[in-house]
Amino acid sequence: MTVSNRELADFLRRARGRIDPSRAGLPADDRVRRVPGLRREEVALLAGVSTDYYTRLEQGRPITPSAGVLDAIARALGLDAAGRDHLGHLVGPASGARRRVPTVQRVRPGLHRFVDALGGNPALILGRRTDVLATNRMVRALLTDFDALRPRERNYARWMFLTDEARNLFLDWDVQARAAVESLRLDLGNDPGDQAAKDLVAELVTRSPEFRRWWEEHGVYRRTFGSKHLRHPVVGELTVDYETFTMPGDPDQTLFVYTTEAGTASRQAMDLLAGWVLSGDAAGRGRRAG
Structure with a gap:
């Protein structure tokens, strides 16, 4: 077999x-x-x-x-x-053939500019196996500064499971972490020959009991929209909604845009975060982003 x-x-x-x-x-x-x-x-x-x-x-x-x-x-x-x-x-298809995908993941310069142009809305692009391919400064302030990490560590699932930062940031960590597992499972099913994805899964199975338990359940999940509940160290608690968009010309890249509802405490917190970012106070933190 x-x-x-x-x-x-x-x-x-x-x-x-x-x-x-x-x-x-x-x-x-x-x-x-x-x-x-x-x-x-x-x-x-x-x-x-x-x-x-x-x-x-x-x-x-x-x-x-x-x-x-x-x-x-x-x-x-x-x-x-x-x-x-x-x-x-x-x-798999009748021929047994699998879709071949490029080994190196790259975001077009125009998409980098588009993500940066979203201004006060945090945004990032995830590729295969939840690799973080592009971020703007708001998402680096809201989540973490993926750009400051070593290339191998610029992965959403690895950050979610292997850092105290993520566990402390998400009030609904178990919900968000399980979604990351099931999204990764969906990715690997789509391209079972992805050795980098296999290596990532092997590492997380070894280092995280929660990942191992959820991976063995073999659930799958495709992110389309949803909410995240955060306790941010600078602006306090807020709920952000996200929408996802598949990038034209590259179905393996997904844009995530985070917003908050007008007139809510979460919007006030996001505006405060935007002011903090624009003031330059975030520039020297080196740690936070997104």
Whole structure:
């Protein structure tokens, strides 16, 4: 069994285990359930495939379901769009070929200028495996100064799990950290040959028990929008909302823009942070950013 097939088998088993049988629309069954979730034959019934076929798929056998079958299995397992995409990535195209991506990640000069031009709105661009590729001065003041870190350390997931700074900054650290794990899992499923991503996962699995636990759950998540709750050392508590945008011409790069709601204490805190940045007080900190 190949590594990718083991990943597929693990993903399907864990997704099946998260389904509440009482809400799956199945016929009444009085048999005692020894493990949580659906049985294999129940997933097969809901997906409209044979139990043998689904069993072989969950065992990681080298079979390639059609898009329609994958859609049916995704519905049976209650997968969201990110989960369905991840399932497709793990199965792979019929040829077995994987999308080849450039080794070096670069942000176009125009995008650097665009991020800088966002002014009072913190913004950054993440690449594959949550590498931080571009930041503006507001995000460096809100989160951390990624530009001041060594190149290897300019990674959002590594910063999230391996620094006290991130743990102290996020009031909802467990929510944000788990999202980072599941986003990284989605990335690696899309490009299982990414050795740098494998090395990063191996490091975080070894050094962070939380990362190891969430990674083993095999959840996936695609950031599109959301909120973060912070306790900033300069301006205090604030809630920031974020929207994400995939960069034209490079689907592996995602722009994150952070905003606050008008008329709120969070907006006042963000305005205070902007004034602090513009005054030049932030320039000498060397540590903070974003």
